[in-house]
Amino acid sequence: MSDSTPQRNVIALLPEACTSCMVCVRECPSWCISVESHVEEVSEEGARRPRTVNVLDEFTIDYGLCMYCGICIETCPFDALAWRDSFDYPSGDRQGLRQDAVDLSRWWTTGS
Amino acid sequence: MTQTTAIIDIAADEWVAACTASAARGCDVVDWLTAVDTAESLFVLVHLVDPGSSRSEMLRCELNSERPEIASITSWFPGADWHERETHEMFGIDFLGRSQTNALLIRAGDGLSPLRKTAPLDARVRTPWPGQESATGRRRQKLPPGVRAEWTRDE
Ligand code: SF4
Numbered sequence: 204m205s206d207s208t209p210q211r212n213v214i215a216l217l218p219e220a221c222t223s224c225m226v227c228v229r230e231c232p233s234w235c236i237s238v239e240s241h242v243e244e245v246s247e248e249g250a251r252r253p254r255t256v257n258v259l260d261e262f263t264i265d266y267g268l269c270m271y272c273g274i275c276i277e278t279c280p281f282d283a284l285a286w287r288d289s290f291d292y293p294s295g296d297r298q299g300l301r302q303d304a305v306d307l308s309r310w311w312t313t314g315s
Numbered sequence: 316m317t318q319t320t321a322i323i324d325i326a327a328d329e330w331v332a333a334c335t336a337s338a339a340r341g342c343d344v345v346d347w348l349t350a351v352d353t354a355e356s357l358f359v360l361v362h363l364v365d366p367g368s369s370r371s372e373m374l375r376c377e378l379n380s381e382r383p384e385i386a387s388i389t390s391w392f393p394g395a396d397w398h399e400r401e402t403h404e405m406f407g408i409d410f411l412g413r414s415q416t417n418a419l420l421i422r423a424g425d426g427l428s429p430l431r432k433t434a435p436l437d438a439r440v441r442t443p444w445p446g447q448e449s450a451t452g453r454r455r456q457k458l459p460p461g462v463r464a465e466w467t468r469d470e
């Protein structure tokens with residue numbers, strides 16, 4: 204670990220990289236990640252039949268349950284999750300501790 | 316600093332002799348004693364340290380997981396008392412020849428050994444697992460990790 208390793212403060216999501224594969228959801232020991240997605244067909248020129256891709260609809264982490272183990276970040280096969288240094292996100296109520304894809308993706312660029 | 320201590324495997328009937336032999340070599344303080352349930356096997360482990368140096372020895376004994384019992388070492392190591400009580404309570408291991416095994420945390424007589432792999436994880440059975448559905452709506456994996464099929468049958 205170098206000094207530049209971010210502290211375990213907040214988890215950032217890069218939605219473009221997320222394939223909705225559910226690996227993080229299934230590996231999270233606290234069961235605090237949920238992913239909603241649907242399947243779309245993509246036709247590509249020259250391809251004989253359309254490809255099916257998962258499209259991410261919602262990604263939520265409940266920080267009221269997260270224990271900051273980092274397993275989701277370690278196991279994501281697509282590097283769509285990362286630690287960021289910000290810690291300024293507490294909330295006075297349970298609902299406010301549930302961060303959705305918009306909240307989580309904001310940390311990717313602004314989380315220092 | 317990371318220091319690794321080799322595990323020495325001991326037969327159940329040599330447990331006390333092996334622990335007192337460690338003490339004779341200088342490792343006469345119980346750092347901790349606990350058990351490990353790997354689902355295939357059940358072990359009791361003790362970490363004995365020499366307070367005068369950084370030396371330590373780790374002894375391990377495989378137990379019969381149906382009727383787990385082993386001799387208590389509290390007559391030679393009073394510091395093992397609390398650990399044996401906790402290990403008895405959490406893993407259902409009987410430590411033979413000790414005066415008291417009253418429960419520390421859970422009600423006596425429940426027959427529950429919460430740290431054994433066979434102990435049902437009620438909350439995990441009842442809580443909906445977010446990993447069940449995939450994008451296609453197919454249930455790729457029916458049960459969450461650590462949850463056994465037989466726990467869910469009467470739900
Ligand atoms: S850090 Fe651990 S507990 Fe938190 S969301 Fe990731 S896997 Fe779950």
Ligand code: SF4
Binds near residue numbers: 222225238279281282
């Ligand atoms: S493991 Fe990575 S790619 Fe898969 S759902 Fe989680 S964040 Fe998305």
